[in-house]
Amino acid sequence: MNDLLYVNGGNPLRGEITVRGAKNFVSKAMVAALLGETPSVLRNVPQIRDVAVVKGLLELHGVRVEADDAAGTLRLDPSDVEIAHVADIDAHAGSSRIPILFCGPLLHRLGEAFIPDLGGCRIGDRPINYHLDILRQFGAVVEKRPQGIYLSAPRRLQGTKIALPYPSVGATEQLLLTAVRADGITELAGAAIEPEIMDLINVLQKMGAIISVDTDRVIRIEGVERLEGYQHTSLSDRIEAASWASAALATGGDIYVRGATQPEMTTFLNTFRKVGGEFAVDDEGIRFYHPGGDLRSIQLETDVHPGFMTDWQQPLVVALTQAKGLSIVHETVYENRFGFVDALVGMGATIQVYKECLGGRPCRFGQRNFYHSAVISGPTPLSAADIEVPDLRGGFSHLIAALTAKGTSQVRGISLIDRGYEHFMDKLSALGAEFSRD
Ligand code: EPU
Numbered sequence: 001m002n003d004l005l006y007v008n009g010g011n012p013l014r015g016e017i018t019v020r021g022a023k024n025f026v027s028k029a030m031v032a033a034l035l036g037e038t039p040s041v042l043r044n045v046p047q048i049r050d051v052a053v054v055k056g057l058l059e060l061h062g063v064r065v066e067a068d069d070a071a072g073t074l075r076l077d078p079s080d081v082e083i084a085h086v087a088d089i090d091a092h093a094g095s096s097r098i099p100i101l102f103c104g105p106l107l108h109r110l111g112e113a114f115i116p117d118l119g120g121c122r123i124g125d126r127p128i129n130y131h132l133d134i135l136r137q138f139g140a141v142v143e144k145r146p147q148g149i150y151l152s153a154p155r156r157l158q159g160t161k162i163a164l165p166y167p168s169v170g171a172t173e174q175l176l177l178t179a180v181r182a183d184g185i186t187e188l189a190g191a192a193i194e195p196e197i198m199d200l201i202n203v204l205q206k207m208g209a210i211i212s213v214d215t216d217r218v219i220r221i222e223g224v225e226r227l228e229g230y231q232h233t234s235l236s237d238r239i240e241a242a243s244w245a246s247a248a249l250a251t252g253g254d255i256y257v258r259g260a261t262q263p264e265m266t267t268f269l270n271t272f273r274k275v276g277g278e279f280a281v282d283d284e285g286i287r288f289y290h291p292g293g294d295l296r297s298i299q300l301e302t303d304v305h306p307g308f309m310t311d312w313q314q315p316l317v318v319a320l321t322q323a324k325g326l327s328i329v330h331e332t333v334y335e336n337r338f339g340f341v342d343a344l345v346g347m348g349a350t351i352q353v354y355k356e357c358l359g360g361r362p363c364r365f366g367q368r369n370f371y372h373s374a375v376i377s378g379p380t381p382l383s384a385a386d387i388e389v390p391d392l393r394g395g396f397s398h399l400i401a402a403l404t405a406k407g408t409s410q411v412r413g414i415s416l417i418d419r420g421y422e423h424f425m426d427k428l429s430a431l432g433a434e435f436s437r438d
Contacts, residue, residue: 005414005425007399008434009384010406012253012290017427019241019259020046020072021234023420025196027098028173029203029232030054033076034063034105035181036207040229042074046237046422053096060084060092061106076229081109090116090147100131100170104178107140107153116148130164130171137162138178138186159184159223166364167192167217167304173200179221180209191219194305195264199235206230238264239311240421242272243396245288246315247431249277250322250404254289255431262286267308271316274298275323297325297378301359302333314340314397318404320376321349327376330359335370340394343387347405350377381406389413392420399424403433 021044031054033040045051047069055065055074062082066075092099099115106113132142132149138157143150159182164171172192179186191197193213201211201219207230210222241260248255249272262269262281269279272288276295280287297320302310310333320327321344331337341351351374357366358373365372384407389395395417402409417424428435 003413003415004438005411006436006438007402007409007411008407009251009403009409011432011434012251013247013403013431013433014254015431016256016258017244017430019237019244019257020044020422022196022199022237022239023048023050024169024239025199026051026234027054027096028101028177028196028200029234030058030074030076031098031101031105032177032200032203032207033229034058034061034078034081034102034109035177035227036078036229037226038229039075039077039079041231042076043072043233044236045072045074045234047072048422049419050096050098053092054098057089057092057099057102060088061102081106083110083112084114086114086147089114092116097170100128101173101177103131103135103140103151104138104157104174104181107135107151107157107178108181112150112152114148114150130166130168131174134162134171134175135178138182157182159186159221161187162189164188164190166190169194169197172197172219176200176204176211176219176221179223180204180207180211180227182223184223186221186223188219189217191217192304193217195235195238203230203232206232235264236261238268239309239393241265241286242268242309242312243315243393243421244427245272245277245279245286246319247400247403248288249275249290249295249319250400252290253431254287256285256287258285260286267306268312271298271300271308275316275319277319295319295323295379297323297327297376299328299359301330301361303361304333310334310337311393313337314393315400317341317351317374317376318344318397318400320378321351321382322379322404323376324379325377327378328358329374329376330357330361330363331372331374332359332361332363332365335365335368335372338371338374339390340397341374343385343398344382344401346387347382347385347401348380349382350380351375383407384409386410387412389416392416396421
């Protein structure tokens with residue numbers, strides 16, 4: 001794919017687009033299919049690169065995957081799960097962080113697993129220590145090798161009691177995917193409770209798992225001997241929906257996002273309204289629009305659910321460059337998620353990043369030299385520039401900035417955006433954006 005987009009910005013985005021299933025759920029539900037003795041069917045699957053990567057990994061492990069792209073359906077048959085060749089798995093290295101979640105299911109099915117060096121967005125260190133600690137506590141033996149990590153389970157994995165130091169999404173998923181087939185009871189304290197995790201619990205329960213979500217972030221799992229396949233329709237992608245909502249706000253536009261759902265977006269909608277955006281929810285989706293007048297500055301802190309998602313932050317910051325006054329954003333989930341603002345500053349935005357915690361929430365990054373707070377002073381007109389996509393969400397933010405700026409911007413590295421935004425160029429066209437490929 002050609003990686004350069006010429007974007008002629010300065011016009012409001014108006015029209016309707018559709019979002020399908022959540023990237024950060026679908027990929028995990030695909031992995032869950034490995035645990036079943038019978039085939040699974042997943043619906044509302046978007047055509048994004050992360051899904052293609054997980055499909056490839058599953059196929060390497062003997063899972064037969066039939067995709068109906070137009071219908072958004074995947075049939076996953078794990079009857080013949082087998083060990084994949086290290087070199088084949090290694091070819092997937094660098095493309096995704098999902099392979100780490102294969103560990104539990106593969107250890108149950110095959111007694112061993114190999115995980116290549118992990119990819120994903122460059123938004124911080126993104127260690128996997130919680131994942132490996134969890135797997136060790138279940139009884140897995142973890143061995144670091146030159147190309148990646150080799151795991152084995154000499155005996156069946158045993159249920160255990162674990163407290164996470166931070167409610168990590170991936171570590172919670174790791175625990176769920178491992179505990180459902182382990183011997184005995186597992187209890188997790190400090191669990192993440194994002195809607196995507198709740199939907200993974202729905203899937204696992206359909207497969208035969210026994211999982212209860214107690215108060216105060218405690219999840220209890222009673223291991224079972226056998227799980228069946230599932231049939232499930234993915235929850236909608238609330239990150240993509242919020243990204244288009246921010247695009248509507250930044251460009252002074254009006255976008256109906258078919259498929260967007262309110263319950264998973266309550267926190268975003270409150271913030272959207274405080275900034276001065278309007279929205280209307282109906283049974284099919286949510287209309288997001290700029291009602292005219294000035295946008296207002298806000299103070300914002302990202303957090304785990306039910307807080308304001310870190311993935312909503314970057315697109316919204318572009319809209320905040322158009323708000324009147326000083327906005328303060330404190331990022332508490334990733335230590336390095338403001339790299340994308342350099343390009344915005346180059347386009348005329350006034351943004352200063354700080355190492356201090358500019359907010360009241362407890363944060364792991366204060367006093368540790370990470371630029372994890374930002375002050376945005378607006379409104380500032382943005383001007384066209386030559387910009388390079390840094391990561392998935394930062395990349396979409398650059399796209400929004402280019403659409404907001406008058407003149408023709410060159411946005412390089414747009415193929416990164418395909419990892420999580422389905423057919424984004426078709427959607428841009430549907431919204432009247434002016435752009436061309438080299
Ligand atoms: N962390 C550790 N050790 C670990 C795991 C995580 O220190 O072993 C730290 C991370 O470094 C980070 C924090 O815990 O500072 C939270 O990370 P988490 O594990 O919750 O994130 P993740 O599972 O790697 C998923 C999404 C991210 C999303 C976060 C938070 C997927 C594939 N990715 O990542 O999505 O930002 O949860 O909601 O589900 C994206 O879609 O662009 C994206 C980055």
